[in-house]
Amino acid sequence: MDNLMLPKRGMPVTIITGFLGSGKTTLLNHILSNNHNLKVAVLVNEFGDIDIDSQLLVSVEENMLSLSNGCICCTINDDLLDTVYQVLESEQKVDYLIVETTGVADPLPIILTFLSPELRDLVRLDSVLTLIDAENFTPSHFESDAALQQIIYGDIILLNKIDLVTEEKVKELETSISTIKQGASILRCENAKIPLPLILDIQRSNVNNYPQNELESSHDHHHEHDHHHDHSHHLEIDGFVSVSFECDRPFNVDKFQNFITDNIMAKVYRAKGILWFAESELKHIFQLSGKRYDLNTEEWQTPQKNQLVMIGKDISADNLRAKLQECIYR
Missing domain, CATH: 3.40.50.300 (P-loop containing nucleotide triphosphate hydrolases)
Known part of the structure; x- marks a missing residue:
């Protein structure tokens, strides 16, 4: 070769x-x-x-x-x-x-x-x-x-x-x-x-292949921005739920790693977000597809915060948000 x-x-x-x-x-x-x-x-x-x-x-x-x-x-x-x-x-x-x-x-x-x-x-x-x-x-x-x-x-x-x-x-x-x-x-x-x-x-x-690879097939790309409304029609038919999470405090990196492997994540098929870890000065771009995930880093250009959207089937939004609260650095 x-x-x-x-x-x-x-x-x-x-x-x-x-x-x-x-x-x-x-x-x-x-x-x-x-x-x-x-x-x-x-x-x-x-x-x-x-x-x-x-x-x-x-x-x-x-x-x-x-x-x-x-x-x-x-x-x-x-x-x-x-x-x-x-x-x-x-x-x-x-x-x-x-x-x-x-x-x-x-x-x-x-x-x-x-x-x-x-x-x-x-x-x-x-x-x-x-x-x-x-x-x-x-x-x-x-x-x-x-x-x-x-x-x-x-x-x-x-x-x-x-x-x-x-x-x-x-x-x-x-x-x-x-x-x-x-x-x-x-x-x-x-x-x-x-x-x-x-x-x-x-x-x-390759992280660029994720959108085609998972829930966001071609007819689905316009869902990027307003996940609360755009997803509803498509998701409810299939029983999928979209959950968003935001907070102005950093996560603990180990706790977040544990969260990704938690049983509750078994039904989350797609997730993406911007993550702020107490242990890092960099902004982390998070992509999850199936059980594959990628974390890429870049410099912060905006105020630091955590923002995450997860799409899954038969998932409890309250449980997911509670688990994410537990990831916050204390």
């Missing part, structure tokens, strides 16, 4: 999520045996299912398989952070990191690991891919928190096994998914075969 194509900041990371049987392992095998000259490290919970072509296999260590194309496959030890460090420090030159979540998992903890201070300067979260088995996925899956979270966090939804169902069923699924995640990028595939440029190093995590 030409060095000029490598990202300027940190190794790109793609997280692959999806229910059991959706095709995650097939996709991983497809990526590992690719011939795009991309040196990939794949982190999995166990090797069991990975069917590496034996001709590709160079060596098997305790928790690492090395392949002749320069890729490696690594089992996640007890600590994801440790495993990532192990790959980053390995003698093998790796261009790209792919992490598979377990089929029943909520991807949030893994996403947060890559956004943590320990990793965010070393890696760049490129995208979250969610695989869906078109044959076996039914709207009742949406009653499962994990399935719902996987779709809400997914930057790209891969509808797999479309060869096993009718076009009508595929369209129904696409409609269901779009209801939950407006503006979702949905790609169809068979056997998890998808051109890798469509899913790797696509920089979907």
